[in-house]
Amino acid sequence: MLNTAATAPLLQVNQLGKQLGARVIFRSLSFAWAQPELVCVRAPNGAGKTTLLTMLAGAALPDAGQVLLQGLDLARSREQAARQLAFVPDGCPIYPFLTGREWLAFAASVHGSSPAASDDLVARFQITPHLDTRFGAMSLGTARKFLLASALASDAPVLIMDEPTNGLDTRSLAVFKDCLDQRRSRGLVVLTCHDTQQQQLLGVRTVELADLEAVPA
Numbered sequence: 001m002l003n004t005a006a007t008a009p010l011l012q013v014n015q016l017g018k019q020l021g022a023r024v025i026f027r028s029l030s031f032a033w034a035q036p037e038l039v040c041v042r043a044p045n046g047a048g049k050t051t052l053l054t055m056l057a058g059a060a061l062p063d064a065g066q067v068l069l070q071g072l073d074l075a076r077s078r079e080q081a082a083r084q085l086a087f088v089p090d091g092c093p094i095y096p097f098l099t100g101r102e103w104l105a106f107a108a109s110v111h112g113s114s115p116a117a118s119d120d121l122v123a124r125f126q127i128t129p130h131l132d133t134r135f136g137a138m139s140l141g142t143a144r145k146f147l148l149a150s151a152l153a154s155d156a157p158v159l160i161m162d163e164p165t166n167g168l169d170t171r172s173l174a175v176f177k178d179c180l181d182q183r184r185s186r187g188l189v190v191l192t193c194h195d196t197q198q199q200q201l202l203g204v205r206t207v208e209l210a211d212l213e214a215v216p217a
């Protein structure tokens with residue numbers, strides 16, 4: 001989990017640049033989140049939240065700049081840095097032939113999660129009956145619960161979650177909130193969520209993407 005001896009910020013971004021097609025999404029984005037907390041990045045549709053979170057998680061490369069996790073450069077020390085984080089991407093970009101059980105085993109092998117933590121979340125999200133269902137045959141809501149369970153079971157100090165509450169039923173939302181409450185003093189959680197009521201319910205600190213972009217690089 002959190003390396004309390006480490007002095008480097010949990011997550012730091014230096015002069016990040018990204019262009020998609022003809023559009024410059026980020027010119028030179030720099031910021032740091034040093035302490036354990038829950039942060040919700042807010043911006044209008046199409047502003048670049050998914051693009052940012054994908055780069056923070058190392059799932060997409062920036063055109064310029066660095067992402068550092070506890071001082072580890074995500075591009076240069078890729079494996080070591082990537083083990084510092086768990087990522088719930090938008091949608092469900094998982095091989096359709098994998099079962100829920102196979103996905104959880106893979107995620108646990110990356111993060112060294114305890115089987116007990118994973119089993120507990122599977123039970124609480126009520127996805128036990130789907131453990132041997134392939135992702136291609138799951139509803140999106142069920143598939144998302146497997147992604148949430150694998151990330152929340154991990155001991156990674158940084159969690160990055162794109163729209164984690166999308167499609168969650170009321171009971172699962174309560175489980176998710178409970179999990180975040182347990183993590184808020186132990187690590188950094190960066191998420192997006194369009195619903196202001198859910199932002200309040202989860203008790204996140206909201207950060208406007210436009211304000212991050214306004215910080216001089």
Ligand SMILES: Nc1ncnc2c1ncn2[C@@H]1O[C@H](COP(=O)(O)OP(=O)(O)OP(=O)(O)O)[C@@H](O)[C@H]1O
Pocket residue numbers: 020021022023025043044045046047048049050051052
């Ligand atoms: N492959 C691509 N080529 C060109 N433009 C792209 C490409 N992928 C995304 N974009 C554009 O990049 C911008 C940022 O997209 P992104 O998905 O990061 O926004 P977002 O803030 O997450 O939006 P939403 O709130 O709708 O999820 C959008 O304007 C989108 O149209």
